[in-house]
Amino acid sequence: MNASAPRAPAKPTGLDCRLAVLGSDVRLTPHRREVFDVLASSTDHPTAYDILDRVKSRSPHISLATVYNCLEHLTTAGLIKQVQLERGQSRYCANLHEHVHFHCETCGKVSDAHPAADFDPAKFWNLPKGTKVTRMDIAIHGTCEACTAKH
Amino acid sequence: MNASAPRAPAKPTGLDCRLAVLGSDVRLTPHRREVFDVLASSTDHPTAYDILDRVKSRSPHISLATVYNCLEHLTTAGLIKQVQLERGQSRYCANLHEHVHFHCETCGKVSDAHPAADFDPAKFWNLPKGTKVTRMDIAIHGTCEACTAKH
DNA sequence: TTTAGAATTAGAATGATTCTAATTGCATTA
DNA sequence: TAATGCAATTAGAATCATTCTAATTCTAAA
Missing domain, CATH: 1.10.10.10 (Winged helix-like DNA-binding domain superfamily/Winged helix DNA-binding domain)
Structure with a gap:
């Protein structure tokens, strides 16, 4: 020491x-x-x-x-x-800020989307009693506005 | 050819x-x-x-x-x-089945959690009009029941 | 100023995955 | 039944992103 x-x-x-x-x-x-x-x-x-x-x-x-x-x-x-x-x-x-990621599978761009004010994510899933949640990662995959329009 | x-x-x-x-x-x-x-x-x-x-x-x-x-x-x-x-x-x-993943940051175990019957994820986020959603990945990180109890 | 610790660097090492080229297996056609 | 050709399988090489290592430089307190 x-x-x-x-x-x-x-x-x-x-x-x-x-x-x-x-x-x-x-x-x-x-x-x-x-x-x-x-x-x-x-x-x-x-x-x-x-x-x-x-x-x-x-x-x-x-x-x-x-x-x-x-x-x-x-x-x-x-x-x-x-x-x-x-x-x-x-x-x-x-x-x-609390947000989720939208990933366009066509152009690859990633953008943020913000939850509605009253959204309380934890209550929607039946987690065992005693489980502690420290963070959530939410990713939404799909086609963005621009790519949908181009199609 | x-x-x-x-x-x-x-x-x-x-x-x-x-x-x-x-x-x-x-x-x-x-x-x-x-x-x-x-x-x-x-x-x-x-x-x-x-x-x-x-x-x-x-x-x-x-x-x-x-x-x-x-x-x-x-x-x-x-x-x-x-x-x-x-x-x-x-x-x-x-x-x-539609489910989310719970990841225990203490023991590393991953388990499935199922959503409440009335859960409609897409409506909670303000995605631009015209966006098409094909799938969502939801990961919840925290401490599982067993690890919380041991503490 | 000296000095200890932290920051920075280039390049090596690692880990997970993907690629390559060769071989084998299987199912249709002869 | 045998020949043929594509798909599956394999070992090992290559790749990619990241992390590690060791050396150097910087910064701030003594």
């Missing part, structure tokens, strides 16, 4: 600002902020590669490993959500 | 029986039947490796490639469903 007590986490100063959200926090380093900003200004649920491409326009030397690292930290902190709609690449989303 | 017309698909004879379900069909070869039977008698949503293990007790020489191949054919035919609860291995399920 090391005799010295663990140092307290660094406090926000200059660029090293933090955001406390949902009881967790992250050091918002420049790269993490860029990744977050890219995601916050996207509505298309980009993959890690998509995010790499977009962040590169501001930070040409950022690596894929860093993008994955940033995404993990932001996800752990609850600032963004990882979305697994199908096997293969994960997608990411900065919309923290 | 080959001058001969394509041969009509083989008809059911002996082992080469088919099942027509949801407008599609599969040749139910011995391996496909074994994979299907394993799945139909499992409630734990096994992965491809799990299925390989179980089928091996009857067909010791079956390969992982064949298991994947069978799973793909059975999925395409609508006899089973692929379930993607998190990144990594896909799981498979032969329960074709």
Whole structure:
């Protein structure tokens, strides 16, 4: 064991600002902020590669490993959500409002849909007594408005 | 181009029986039947490796490639469903009744939960007019009864 | 300033799945 | 019954997304 007590986490100063959200926090380093900003200004649920491409326009030397690292930290902190709609690449989303994902099987686009105000999902399924629910992932697959019209 | 017309698909004879379900069909070869039977008698949503293990007790020489191949054919035919609860291995399920998956984040077990009789999922989300829904994937994550009790 | 820990990086390693090419099996046609 | 041709099966290679590793750089507190 090391005799010295663990140092307290660094406090926000200059660029090293933090955001406390949902009881967790992250050091918002420049790269993490860029990744977050890219995601916050996207509505298309980009993959890690998509995010790499977009962040590169501001930070040409950022690596894929860093993008994955940033995404993990932001996800752990609850600032963004990882979305697994199908096997293969994960997608990411900065919309923290309760919502479901609509996936168009024709054009591949993913969009958010928001529930009606009175929707209480848990009560519709007969879960055994004592079950605790922490989150729900709802994905709706089909054909979007545009693709339906084109047909 | 080959001058001969394509041969009509083989008809059911002996082992080469088919099942027509949801407008599609599969040749139910011995391996496909074994994979299907394993799945139909499992409630734990096994992965491809799990299925390989179980089928091996009857067909010791079956390969992982064949298991994947069978799973793909059975999925395409609508006899089973692929379930993607998190990144990594896909799981498979032969329960074709409308249901949602409950995933215990403590013990990792996956179980089915069935909706209340009057549940009409589509009407709860404000999807753009013209959107066509073909299927919904609903995953509920949390702590199962047993793990909650142990705590 | 020094220093310890965290962030970043490139590239290797991993894990799950898909692809490829060769072989085998089965059912129709000769 | 034998020949034929497609589908099924196989082992192993290839691929893809992600995670890991080890080295380097950065940041902020001492």
